[in-house]
Amino acid sequence: MEIRQLQYFVEVAKQKSFTRAAQTLHVSQPSISKMIKALEEELGVALLDRAERKMELTDAGELVFDHAKKVLQLLDSLSSSIGEIRNVERGRVKMGMMPTVGSFLLPNVIALFKKHYPGIEIEMKEYSAKLLEIQVEQGSIDVGLTVLPADTDKFAAVPLQAEDLVAIVHREHWLADRQSVNLAELRDEAFILFTEEYAIHDVVKQACLRSGFEPQVAYMSSLWDFVGELVATQLGISLVPRSIVRRLNNSELRTVDISHPVIDWQYALIYRKDRYLSHAARAFIAFAKEHLGL
Structure with missing residues (x-):
């Protein structure tokens, strides 16, 4: 028939x-x-x-x-x-993002996107960077907001804005009045790191190793604000993205630039290379690149 x-x-x-x-x-x-x-x-x-x-x-x-x-x-x-x-008049984008990073980068972009594409729904969930890659790989989410590097064999990456990592110390720490510090000068410091499922854990550890030392880990946490509180009680120092410092809003903390090596914190959207990407997801990626791209 x-x-x-x-x-x-x-x-x-x-x-x-x-x-x-x-x-x-x-x-x-x-x-x-x-x-x-x-x-x-x-x-x-x-x-x-x-x-x-x-x-x-x-x-x-x-x-x-x-x-x-x-x-x-x-x-x-x-x-x-x-x-x-x-024609991208309707659809759904399932998106994963790292905690705090998404709230820093996405709210204004999503608001503008919804004005342009009112028929597209955006579903958002938070994951650590490593778990986020797994979710994208398994197809549970279409697009992930993460930091580079990503596995280029599996994922296509769209670079967005970048920032540097800075040291946060207590206001009475010997570094508190310094504007910058060479990372190698911190070899004897106690570090408060993020737990291993977070990308920043590996980024900081690898930067220290390239500077000739392995960081002495005093504590590890998965919470940005708790890391800040630990530093504020003089239990150690930490390295965090510059945008996070503004969110900690703690008068006990001081920020010190890392003069060498500069540790880039590059945001990116990733998606599977070998999987179909919906028109709605493509539209969101293009929109985010336009408004947050390099």
Whole structure:
């Protein structure tokens, strides 16, 4: 059974005439007759009573007419829906983001995006950087807001804004009045690091190793504000993204730049290279790149 057969049959049933149906559909009358005859043969029933001067539907024809109209309406609806998706008028973006980072970068962008694409829903969840990559890889989320580097074999990455890591110390620490410090000068300090599931753990540790020492870890935490509180009680120092310092808002803390090496904290959106990416997700990535790109 072909869609065109149903289209021709419905039009004939509406017009009660092969001639008028042919004029409406802009096809020849013999083509319509051939299509409907083939449909009747396939179904094994007569659909049209051609004996009367005025063409009428048989009982089977009435049944097929009702169902055919529904099928054609569903196809029209499907076509319209696909068109809306293709034109990015509707859809859903499942997005993962690192805690705090998302609240720093995304609120204004999402607000603007919703104005441009009111029919697109954005579903957001928070993950640590390493767990976020797993969620993107498994297809649980479409796009992840993370920090580079990412596994380039698995993910495509769209670089966004970048910032540097800075040291935070207690206001009575020997570094408190310094504007900057060489990372190698911190070899004897007690470090408060983030736990291993967070990307910043590896970034800080690798930066210290490149500077010739392994950091002495006093405490580890998964909470930004708790890290700040530990530093404020003089239990150690920590390295955090500069934007986080403003959020800690603790008068006991001082910020010191890392003069060498500069530790970049590069934000990026990642998605699977080998998986279909919806039109809505593509639109969000392009929008975020426009507003947060380098």
